[in-house]
Amino acid sequence: MDQDASSSGGWRFAQCFGDKGDVEDITEADIISTVEFDSTGNYLATGDKGGRVVLFERNEMKKTCEYKFYTEFQSHEPEFDYLKSLEIEEKINKIKWCKRQNSAHFLLSTNDKTIKLWKVFEKQLRVVSESNLIDGQRSLPSPGATQHLRLPRMTQQDNIIAAVPRKVYSNAHAYHIHSISVNSDQETYISADDLRINLWNLDISDRSFNIVDIKPANMEELTEVITAAEFHPVHCNLFMYSSSKSNIKLADMRDSALCDRHAKMFEEEEDPTNRSFFSEIISSISDVKFSHDGRYILSRDYLNLKIWDINMENRPLKTIPIHDHLRGKLCDLYENDCIFDKFECIWSGDDKNVLTGSYHNYFRIFDVETLNDVVLQADKSAFKAKKIGGPLPGNKTGMKNGMRPGGMRENMAVETLDFNKKILHASWHPRESTIAIAATNNLFLYSSA
């Protein structure tokens, strides 16, 4: 059993936010659709299908890395495009934090069509207590001489945390926006939809430049869509985008204004013996991320995680199977649409580990060097165990602590999996071993020593 404990990798459930009841009918609007730590790790944001953004703040009172509610605001509202007769959902697809520039926080949030730059700041509520014409509640006669003129005096009331939309970047995307990424120059960002990538200046909301456009002249010839896009963390001129055709393109904005010609293309030749009806669907890349040092690229398709060296285009350094046990079930997964699920993948703050999600609220963390992995499950048993004073990790009954070491892989047996519970979104603290996992309507935080 000692070996089991070590396979939990020292990971320990820390917190859970959201409705903890066992109710089966979850309010659709409460489903978390994105999670993101800021660059310091002191703040954490989630967006949900109801268009709300919830921010959490590091709880400095606690020794361990714990968070407390900071503020919540309605970022997007449902809209209707009357010209195209289309409903525009309020669901938050992505949140990206900007680097702090003053005591306020700035973050970008986007739904399918509109990106907004939010400023979140502490505001002093002040009211006028005395002025020329009002003294508290009473009206005063107008002052008779200049020496009686006085400037309004304020009294301070509460401090509140306010969120105001500073900029609204709209009308630039004909298709659904799935990615936004802030450039390392902190001046620009890109937004990507299925066919195009636009470059924006954060200060200018009425203009953007199209830098990638893969829309064919005739839409019937459409064979490929963009699935994710991200700026390089260091080089402001580089960005990459992944496609449904299992390739990742790296483009250099220095070369030309339109980046239709990519600088590099990362693609692995397909093994023809494995070809099947589903090949194309399962090889579609659902997410790509640069490592923090910008040397490596992590990509996720339906069955695998892949780690690419930015200097080697023809094959990945490592391929990590995530869903091999589902290979036989692709038909069923196609029937229930699960095969189209877009799992995200993330690097740890030190680039030594990678994380991605799976079904039944399982998620897996791999050591990049050894490929040793930890399987964890973000479900209610985790915090129930804690509430009744459950044992700490390292203890032999670690399984009550939200993880089922040992038997975990057996538990991932296909028959018992709940395909409605899936870990699609996660974020890793930039400096510490703390992760935030979105499990349907709950946000789980795990830490490791």
Place this chain on the structure above:
Amino acid sequence: MDSNEDIAPIAILMDELRSEDVQLRLNAIHRISTIALALGPERARDELIPFLQDSVDDEDEVLLALAEELGRNFEEYIGGPEYAHVLLGPLENLSAVEETLVRDKAAESITKVSSVLSQAQIEQYYIPLLQRLSRGEWFTSRTSSCALYAPVYDKVAAPIQDDLRRGFAALAADDTPMVRRAAAKWLAPLVKKYTKAHVLSDGLAVYRKLQADDQDSVRLLTVEDLIAIAQQLSPAEVKEQLLKQIRQTMTDKSWRVRYMAASHFNELAEVVGTELVREELINHFVQLLKDNEAEVRTAAAGQVPGFSKLLEKEVVLARIVPCVRDLCQDVSQHVRAALANQISGLAPLLGKDATIEHLLPLFLHLLKDEFPEVRLNIISKLELVNSVIGIELLSESLLPAIVELAEDKSWRVRQAIIEYIPLLATQLGKPFFDESLGNLCMSWLGDNVYSIREAAAVNLKKLTEVFGVEWSKEQIVPKVVGMGQHPNYLYRMTTVQAIMTIAPSLTLEVIRDNILDMLIQLASDPIPNIRFNVAKALEITATSLGDTPEGVQLVQQKIAPVLEALKNDQDADVRFFSSRALQKAHALEA
């Protein structure tokens, strides 16, 4: 002495500084000078300024207004220049807010305030402020501080100058790219105030660091710094100190940097000295003209004549003209348009023979370009070519180009070419014009876009001024008048409006003999729109005739009776304009 009525509005205004309504706050901020005047200098200093300093927690537009007002000689309201430093308090707070517009305005106002400060005030108040901003926790204040070094550098003692140079160098090495960008932007004005020794010791170091920045958004801003530094140095020093940087900038991997280099090319060429131009820059210029990125080629094409001025004719022929020839065939229409706009500038430099040999084929080629903007740009600059080789050589190709533009399906193109017609007329001369373009000018009067018909009328007036009234009487007037008989009222309307436009340029005889009858006939047109426009036309005609006794007499005999009749028209607009015209006509007699 102050009556209650004078004070009450001020009292309200002061209260509005803290109104709930943004618009009221904004208005109040725009009138803080009024408030300061009412309070007097002492209270303005002691109460108003601290109050404003406490007001930076407001909407951006209010803050922007505040930053602007404090820079408008506000020291006059607080006791004059010796107290101007008091204004720095609120401005310092404003230069740390996150909105760039507000920060820029605050920096601008600080600069204005600094111009009235004494050296002692600068050293005692301004420099500490600059240091606080430069070391601010957030990049916003550090960004603002970059702009504030240059205005005071030459106003402080030498030891402080040393501090300033060090402070600026630290900003140029800041962690955040925003601060480095601001430093790159403001290095040029600061370096201009350095002594030459300090340019070499400090300015160059800062420039080199920024020019080698990882971020191309920083590097592209250093082109102007390069020019400013080169200006301070002798050609030999430029070659020794800056050659490497010039080469790196011109061949930067980022097209945006090359674009900046291309668009400032002439400024740079003028300050580096002829030797470097001939040895080094000419090669870079040729490369930029052949750049992969169309934006860069466009920018470089715009610099062709300016840069060629610095070269010998043989070099232009050997190096520049071949590139120009390639650019004429460029795949990007914007490149060709930029070139078409500038290529004529080469003609005076090359002289007649070389122009005919080398440039004329290119002109002719561009005149046949598939994009109208390219053709238009060539035509707009024809004057330069004309003065060198005369128009005859071009006219054969010119005419089809003009005709095609005149019939372009985009009305904006048609409008653009119409505007060049008077210019062309002066170049081409009467015979050529009559033969080829006369009919064209008339056909525009029947265009189905109003703006074109309007432009056509203006064109006819200008042509009258170019070729004289006699010509106009023979070529234009009969055709214009002829259209007055057209069954479509829009054509008749055009006649009226064309007359209205041309009349002031015509003589009494022409008006009397050729035009007036037509107008009078149209005064009984069935369409009210025509009738009241006739009234307007008669008003203008009457005014232009009013200079001479014969004219006044003609107005009395012919025009006034028609207007009298129109005054009783059934249509209200016709009645209005005819009475107005009649008043004018009567005024002439007096």
